[in-house]
Amino acid sequence: MSLQPSHKPAIPRRSALYMPGANARALDKARTLDADCLLLDLEDAVAPDAKTQARGQICAALEAGGYGAREIVVRVNGLDTAWGHDDFAALAELAAQKDCAPNAILAPKISTAADIDAVCAHVPDGVALWIMIETPAAIFNLDALAARAGDTPLACFVMGTNDLAKEMQAALVPGRAPLQAALSLSVLAARRYGLCVLDGVFNDIADMAAFEAECRQGMEMGFDGKTLIHPSQLNPCNTVFAPDAAEIEHARDVVAAFDDPANAGQGVLKVNGKMTELLHLDIARQKLAIADAIAARSAAVTKEA
Structure with a gap:
């Protein structure tokens, strides 16, 4: 995706x-x-x-x-x-x-x-x-x-x-x-x-x-x-072309890790065993935005049916 x-x-x-x-x-x-x-x-x-x-x-x-x-x-x-x-x-x-x-x-x-x-x-x-x-x-x-x-x-x-x-x-x-x-x-x-x-x-x-x-x-x-x-x-x-469940879960973990006050000011973290930089935070947020948009579109289509 x-x-x-x-x-x-x-x-x-x-x-x-x-x-x-x-x-x-x-x-x-x-x-x-x-x-x-x-x-x-x-x-x-x-x-x-x-x-x-x-x-x-x-x-x-x-x-x-x-x-x-x-x-x-x-x-x-x-x-x-x-x-x-x-x-x-x-x-x-x-x-x-x-x-x-x-x-x-x-x-x-x-x-x-x-x-x-x-x-x-x-x-x-x-x-x-x-x-x-x-x-x-x-x-x-x-x-x-x-x-x-x-x-x-x-x-x-x-x-x-x-x-x-x-x-x-x-x-x-x-x-x-x-x-x-x-x-x-x-x-x-x-x-x-x-x-x-x-x-x-x-x-x-x-x-x-x-x-x-x-x-x-x-x-x-x-x-x-x-x-x-x-x-x-x-x-x-x-x-x-949609993020799967594992990708969504990992993206949420990345966002949560950088949002944790204990990690304030950190540019690099280890999330789920992976080195994770601020660029990965941007990717995670975008994946979650796409996943939310797909869910909203699917809900709208279901409502039309």
Whole structure:
């Protein structure tokens, strides 16, 4: 489980499930799924002749609401396509007239800081910007991209590992050796500027063992969560990207040890047999904040049911 900056509220983003905008039944079913984030998709998951229909269905779903505690993100088409401007216009109209805009807009094929600036001109006030990291140019521009968080609504990197592997002419193999440099650099850039960062999708829906292994790899690399393509991936993903009972217990012990007046002024303590510094106290507090946020979201979802 990665840790978000302590000055920001803890927001669970363990699982971010893509839902095709052209499938009205999927948009409806999403209201019942145990996903932290729903990525309502107008781009890759929608055929060209279904783009207009998908836009209308997503807007209708947002207007109807009912998604509860789930974070709602709409992936639009690029501004350089025939549909991108209309996607942004429809979401802006919802934000202005219906007060039911998504929490964020996910923009594809962002490669330069100028791309972010162009997109930001169309993002409604109060809506965050998430961007796909899926081109070689984006990898070489990661620092410049993440730096735009300082004065734009940019809030999250989303790895587009399928597109990135395609552009690299690389194989998607167990362990993802060809992508590890890009993945790590993306996490580093995101963390430098206080951004959330989500891992890419896993394509083989039937291979749950390999999926769980990739979730664990992403968690260990520092990702906040993972993007998903099927509801069956939700439970294992949520489990891997959440602190387990032992981690929570140890985090509480660390906080309690440093809060003990007998240890006032101490920079290093031994907690449960482990050398524990102030940096570990920060980690413990962040883990507890994430655990509390997950529990609150789960309680809200249960109440909706």
